[in-house]
Structures are given as structure tokens and as C-alpha cells.
Amino acid sequence: MVKTTRLTGIGLLLLIGMLAAYLRFGGLAYSPIGSQQSILLRIAANFANTGKLPLAAAKSAAGMINPPLIEYLIALPLFFQRSLLTAVRFQALLSLAAVFALYLFSKPLFGRRPALLATLLFATSPWAIYYGRFLHTASPIPLFSTLLLGSLLRSFGNGRRPHYLALSFLWLAAITQLHLGALVLIPTFLFILLLFWRKPPQEEWPTALKPFAAGLALFLLLYLPYFLFDRAAGFGNLRAILDAPFSLIVAGGETAAGLAPFSLALELASGSHLFAPDTPWGAAVWPWFALIPIVQVFFAAAFVYALLLPLYGRFRPQHKGQAMPFRHQALLILALWILIPVLLSLPTAAAASHDAFLYLLPAPFLLIALVVDEILAFSSGRMVSRAARWAVTAVILAPLLALALWQAHAYHTRLTLLASGELATGRQVVDIERIIARNRAHLQAYPGCDLVMLGKGDHADTAPLGLVEDFVYPAQVRFVAAGRGLILPQQCTLYFVTATDPLAESWLAANGQALPSQAADGRSYYVAGRETAAVPLAIWRNGLELLDFNLEGTPAPGQQLTLQYTWHVIQKPLPDSHYHFFNHFLDESGNIVAQEDGPGVQTLYWQRGDRFMTQFYLNLPADLPPGDYTIQTGVYTWPDLRRIRLRRSQATTFWVTAVEVAAP
Amino acid sequence: MTRKQLAQNLALALGSILFMLLLIEGATRLLLTKPQPSRFQLSPLLGWEWTPGYEAVEHYKGADYHIAISQQGLRNETVAIPKPAGTYRIIALGDSIVAAPGVAQENTFVKQLEHQLQAQSASSAIEVVNAGTDDYGTEQELIWLRERGLAYEPDLLILHIYLNDSRSFGRPAPLVARFSNFFDQHSAAYTFYKNLLNRRLVAQETGQRDFRFRYRDALEAGEWVTDSAALSDLIQEADQDWGLAWYDQKLLRIEELVLQIAAIAGENDFPLLLVIFPVSVQVYAQVDTPLDLTGPQYELVTFAGREGLPVLDLLPVLRAVKDDYTADALFFDQVHLKPPGHALVATAIGEAMGHYQLGPPSVAKNEHASDE
Secondary structure, eight states: OOOOOHHHHHHHHHHHHHHHHHHHHTTGGGOBOOHHHHHHHHHHHHHHHHOOOOSOOOBOTTSSBOOSHHHHHHHHHHTTOOOHHHHHHHHHHHHHHHHHHHHHHHHHHHOHHHHHHHHHHHHTOHHHHHHHSSOOTTTTHHHHHHHHHHHHHHHHSSSOOHHHHHHHHHHHHHHHHHOGGGGGHHHHHHHHHHHHOOOOOGGGHHHHHHHHHHHHHHHHHHHHHHHHHHHHTTTHHHHHHHHHHIIIIIIOOSSOOOSHHHHHHHHHHHOTTTTOTTSHHHHHSOSOTTHHHHHHHHHHHHHHHHHHHHHHHHTOGGGTTSOOOHHHHHHHHHHHHHHHHHHHHGGGGGGOOGGGGGGGTTHHHHHHHHHHHHHHHHHTSTTSOHHHHHHHHHHHHHHHHHHHHHHHHHHHHHHHHHHHTOSOOSSBHHHHHHHHHHHHHHHHHSTTOEEEEEESOSSTTTSTTTTHHHHSTTSOEEEEETTTEEEEOSSOEEEEEOSOOHHHHHHHHHHSEEOSOOBTTBEEEEEOOOOOOOOOSEEETTTEEEEEEEEESOOSTTOEEEEEEEEEEOSOOOTTOOEEEEEEEEOTTSOEEEEEEEOSSOGGGOOTTOEEEEEEEEEOOTTOOSEEEEEEEEEEETTTOOBOOBTTSSOOOEEEEEEEEOOO | OOHHHHHHHHHHHHHHHHHHHHHHHHHIIIIIOOOOOOSEEEETTTEEEEOTTOEEEEEETTEEEEEEOOTTSSSSOOOOSSOOTTOEEEEEEESHHHHOTTSOGGGSHHHHHHHHHHHHHTOSOEEEEEEEOTTOOHHHHHHHHHHTGGGGOOSEEEEEEOTTTTOOOOOOOHHHHHHHHHHHHHOHHHHHHHHHHHHHHHHHHHSSTTSTTTTHHHHHHOGGGTOHHHHHHHHHHTTTTGGGGGSHHHHHHHHHHHHHHHHHHHHTTOOEEEEEOOOHHHHHOSSOOTTOTTHHHHHHHHHHHHHTOOEEEHHHHHHTTTTTSOHHHHBSSSSOBOHHHHHHHHHHHHHHHHHTTOSSHHHHHHHHHHHO
16 A cells, blocks of 8 residues: 655655656757747846836737736746746746645645645646746646645635635636636636635624635736726727626637537646657657556546535435535535536637646646545555555556656657757747847947847847847847848948848848858848938938839839839837838829838838838739839828828829830 | 624724825825916816816916916906807917917917907907917817807917927826816825826836927027037927927828818808917027928928918018027027017917908908008
């Protein structure tokens, strides 16, 4: 029979902790940095850089702006060290803290054996590790759901502690801030309260209500920044959030119903989708995939057992009139914790994803551990022989231990594959850190220079390397989309080119100096500032001069013409103004036969005194008749589409050049 | 705890809060400031407006002056509504330039114009109503005219345009306006801490206490008078105020609003005269700038000509006397005129009315005859 002493308990906990730490902290440099991570890091880094408290996070998949808690959590380590790796490590730390939190609250409530088993399963849970290793809005949820579950159970457990009830409101607020899908946890939480909260005698009501009042205050306090943010937005987000659960829960929402939430709950307990045999990762691990259905069976059986407990008690006459034992209450709470959100989510099953159900963790592991503990306790009764006890123990525990071992091995394999480059996950922390380090070094070597990032995306919010801006702060960083233009600044500038752009690179090669640290992920140039006087071809009333243009390509049907303009900014654009250029290819009657509009270089990056180039492409129709054509250009405001007039003129277009299309 | 105890606790809690608030109010009054009736109150319609009945002797940039706001919410005597028969009524609609801080009401160009017209026509039944409110833009002026101004039955509308008139404004919710107006009038603590918080928020958002007026140091330094680059810098620094006029989309906005005002004037059968006020920088700069120093006036006058709207550009008027008056003699600051400036403007508007044959029939006729 498995019994743990205090010493072995501590020893086992340390071993589990070390294992959990390795699985979470190992190879974090390979943590993926996609667009979502980039946005999260940018807002948090801005908080750390400027001290301005963000009142909201980024937009959620549902189109609403997320509450800001995730940004505070990410910003916390960035206040000490502006490093992506530090931010990811902190996330891993929260994940590790969740593992220990599970042990700390379950051990005093249920004893050491189930606490250790649940902790082991949680420590090696593939999804808990997965979200513990990379930055995602929902990543810290398992920590807060562990704390919430713990607070809730402890507030009902032996020696009730009302302050845990108050704290549970805080954890609930945190979880719902981290994923709006977790709002279904609120009715779950309230239902559990309704079911298990013991009604006090009349004279104790004021005291009994105190934790509720305190909890509600904590809940509202955590939402205060978001409230302030949304007040400025006319409460559009809060209205949408309040409407959403209603439509999801009552009206069925806009998405199709299905049983996906059930399978997602099972999946979160086992992690089968993560390393399916047909993936490179799945192919590299020990082929013990049969363990997955075993743990799913364990989970399903424990779940059903917990739900049947109240019925069982009802049909046992000797228990009639007695309060349900706390352990049975706990099992029922855990089962409801899983059942209610799953049921409430059925109407929107099509939109379900793992992160939307992350708050279910670690309930399945505690549920399994408690039921296993019940079986083991039952098997240690006097009626069962010693051999049978060992057999039961082996049959019950062996698959779970093997599963934990296999999951740990699987993640170890993943780390090995990532380190050897055999498992591609897109841009990783190590890649971005390298780019940041290189640009920081260049900015230090050339103090006072700006940085222009030439590659994908023309804005920090859309560029894959947008977060570089916040990690080389306070240097000014501007983004230009390759093939769309180039900033030719008045002051000294460093360029980091990550995409192919012949026009830009030829200009940089001619006017700048290639810096030695050229690498596959980017080429660096230094250009000294200069001011060039030129007579403008046209001046627009927003302080923009057209200095020069160049037309490349053959004006023939089906061909593409490239228009290159050089502009001079004599007046800084107003904050929040966005200008777009239009380029029209007109026939003799003034009809547009080809056109391209766009910002060229984002207005945000126009600085007084700078020149910048833009490139536009006119695709001539295949059936373009021969004749005389003209090209005209102009500027308009976006998105209200007001054309800017030329200075001291009512005209809004500048006649660039005439083009003759010859007969084929 | 019994119900009685609960009620006692609640009463104690509420009483403590109330006591604390009273203590804060008392301490603020004793140590910081007394409750001061505010010149302005929040308005769900216009953003803000004069507080009806407000009266005080105020200090404005070295000048003490008496200000009295009528119960109609104008810096003007109460005006008869409906308009008495035989009265010719002109509404002078604009911002603080028209309201004229620092200048006694009798010395404002609005009052001087009224006296001038009365003298010319030998009739006292000519009124020029001062409908200027601090910091109003053309959009607020349009709303004021539509919602309130038509009740005055104007015979002529003089719309004063300044270079920052494209600025947008926020409207408070009715309940917020009511709450704020009440406490503004009665609580020293509310006003004091609200202003403190607003200043802090502005500073936090912009890094400066007064982001809109951050050009003032450069304005006072005076390098812009002879240095083209400094002049360009100054116009750029003023891009949250009068510098807005150097952005075409902002001028377009003013033009759109003026057309709406002109349409209202047309529908109600009274003419419209546009008067464009310059910034003092345009009057006293001795150099031009790549940004085109007089561009906004050129564009607005061209627009008015295109739309057939009578217009008076005060830039040439004030430039013509810049050798006779120093900037300090003519202006309080970048735009607000001192009494000599008001006299010049009154004369120029009178002449423009004559030129366009606007005003009471006798005046328009006399002016036309003298032109001939």
C-alpha cells in the first residue's frame, strides 16, 4: 500500500517541483513569438518604459478589447529587465507557482497522497506546460483557477475561512480578465456558492455577508482600469461583454452548437492533440499513446462518480439527515466546475478552443487524484487481502505514473527537437532577442540616430518585428514596408532591412554604409543625416512637397508600371492624421483605367524636414487601347477621404506625366 | 448583530463619510481657496457656456475689467425677445476674441460698432449683440445659432473666424453637467481637486502641463519676427491651437461649417458677413516661411469669394498699423485685442458692411453713396 510520510512527501514534492520547473523553464529561448505575443509584449513594455498604466490589453478574437490584467503581469518582470526571455520566464514561473499552489491547498484539505498525485499530473500536464511556456492572454489562467478552486474549497472546508471566499472573487475577476470565454465561470461560481454556502443564523447575517462585500469590492477594483478605459469608449466593450454571455448562454449565440466542449475538457486533461503520432513531435516520442485513452477513462469515471455521489448518499438510510462529507462536497464541486462551463458552452461549440477552457485546469487532476485516493482507501479496508491491495494499487497508480513519466519525456523530446532546429515554430524568443541586441548595439554605437525597420509591415502594430520599437526605447523606430518606400531622413539613421527591396537597398548602398554585423535575418546600414534643397514640383496644403518622380516599366497592355516619388515634409502632420496617396492612370477622357492608393510610408513616421520615397504599382488592363494617357497623383485623409488641395489652388491632383501606349 | 445595530453602523459609516467630506471642504476653504462662482458652466448642447447672471471684476493679463453675463448667457445686456418692431439687430458670433477678455464692455469692438452704426443712422434702434463665448469653434457657433441664435431674429450675422476654429469639443452627459455645475458653484474642494486632477491628467497624457499652448515660450522669445525657421517652428508648435489653420483638412472643416451657417442665414433671410481674425504672429512677422504665413487667410478669402460670401480679412487691416502700434499695444497675447485693436476692428467691420451694403438700410445706403 502506498503511504507517504512527511519526509518522503517533501522529497516527492521537491522531485515533482524540479520536474515541473525543467518542463517549464527548459529551452524557453525557443518560445514562439507571433503577432499576439508581439502585441502583448508591446503594451507591457510601453508600461514599463513610460510608466503609463495601460487600461486595456489587445483586441480579443471576439473583437472586444481585452481587460488589462495580462499586461500588468507581463510588465512586472519588464520593470526589472527589458528582455523577452525575462517575460517568458516570468510566465513559466506563474505556471510553476500554480503547481505548488495546487499542492499547498489540497494537502491540508485531502491529505498528502491525493495532493501529490494531483500535483504530479498537473506538473506534467501537456496543456499546462504548453501555456506555461509561451506568452498568451490566457497563459496565467491555470494559476488563478488553482487559486480560485483552492479558495472556494477552503472556504467550505473544515474550519471554514471566510477570507478565502473574499479572495475567490479576486481570482474570479483575474480569470475573466484573462479570457472573456471564462465569463461562464461566473454562473458556475455562483451556482456552487448557492449549493454549498451554509445559511447562517439570522444574527450572523451581517458577519456572513462581509466576505461577499469584500470580494465584490476586490472584483470591482480589479476591473476599475478597464471600466475607466471603456467609459472613454462609450462602454462599447462592456456592453458587448454583457451581451455576449447572454447570447451565448441563453440565445445560443451566432455559432453552431456541438459537443466539442466535452471533448475539449477531455483533451485538456490528456493533451492528446499536442503530440499526435502523425506530427514530427509525436513521431519522436515513445509510442505510449495508449496511455492517453486510459487517463481519459480515469477522468470520465471520476467525473461520473463525483456527480453520482449525492444520489448515493440519498439512498443510504444511515446517512439521511447528515451533511454531505466535505470530501464528497469537494468531488461534486470539482465535477460541477467542469460540467457547468461545458454545458454553457455547448451552444457556441464551433468557436471553442483550448485557451477558452483553460480555467478547467487543474480540476480534472484533483478529481482523478481524489477518486484514486478513495479507491486506495477502500482497498486498504480489512476485507481486502494484502496481495489484492497491492494489485489494486498497481493497477490504479501505474498507468497514471506512466502517463506522467511519458508526458515529461514528451516535453523533454520537444525541447531537444527545438534545440536542434528540427521542430520549426516560426519566430522564437531567441530570434527576436538577437535582432534587438544587434540594433541596441548599433544605436549605442551611433547615439542620437533613429532606426528604420524595412521589411514586412509598415507600422509597429502590423510589422512582425514591431516589438523591437519597445525594446530599444527610447530610440525612435519607424517601420516601412519593403517595396513601398523608404525614409530618407534629415538626421542620422540606422536601417535594419529584413526583406528584399532592390530600390531601397541600392539607395542605402549608394548613400549609406553597410554595418559589419550582416546576418540572414537582417542587414544593417548607417546613413548620416543630410538636408537637400530642391525646388518642389508641387506643394500640398498639408505641408507636403513633391520633389521628384520616376516612372519605370513599359506602358503597354497587361504591363505593370512602377511609380517612384520623392516627397519632402515641410510641416509635421497632425497627431492622429493619416494620409493616403492616390495614383491614377487616366485616358484622354479622364477615365481612370488603372489606379493604386495607399499610405506609402505611414503618416505617423513623417517628420518635418525628412524626405521619403514611395513606390506604387499600376497594373495596366490587358485590353488597354493604344492612345495618350496621363498619370495624376494626390493626397487624401484616411478614413474620411478628404482630398488635400494644392497650395493656393483649388486643385487636388497633380499632373505627373503623359504616357503614350503604342499599338502592339 | 441586530437590525438596530446594523442601522447604527450604517448611519455611523455614512455620517463619517459626510463628516470627512465636510472636513475636506472646510480645509480647502481655509487653506487653499474659497468657492468661486464659475464664469462657465457645462452644457450638454455646447460643451460649455457662460454662466447666466455671472458678474465680477476680473484680471486678464495685466488688465482689470468688469464682466457681466446676462440671464440669456451672453456678455451683453438682456436682449428683447421677440425683437421690437423697427429694431435692426446684428449678432456678432464668435469666440473669446468677440467676448473680449480684459476689455470693458463699452470698449469692445461689438459695442463700438453698435455706437458707430447708431450714430450713422441717427437711430438707437440698432443693436449689435455680443454672442462671443471663450474658446468656441465654428461647430459650436453653428449649434448656438441653430438652437438659440435664431430666437434673437437677427437682421445680420457677423461670423468671426479665428485660425483655431476647427477644434472639436466634447459634450458632457446632462447628469454630469448638472452635477458638475452644482458643485462648481457651491464646493471649493470639488473645483480645486477637479482642476488639479485635470492638470495632472493632461500632464500625464502629453508630458506637459499645457500641451495646447506649448508654443507660448517660443512666441514670447520673439525670434520668429526675423527668423523664418523659428517662424515655421512656432506655427508647428501651435498645431493644437491656431497652427491648425495650416492643415487643409482643418480649413475644409471650417469651410463646411460656414456653408451650413450660410444656409441657415439664407433660409431665415438674413445676410452673413465673415470676419477673419489673424494671429498676432502674422501681423508682426517680418519674414515668410515655407509654410506660407498668410496661406490660411488666402484660402478662406478665396473660399468666401467662390461661395459669394461677404468677407473681411483683418490681417491687412492690422498689418497696416503695425508700425504705429507695437504688438504689446495692440494685443494682450497671440490674439486677444486691447482697446486700440478693438477700435480698429470696429471701424474695419463698419467699412466692410458699407462695402457690401450690409447693415441698417440708412447706413448701407449712406456708405454706398459715399463709395460712389
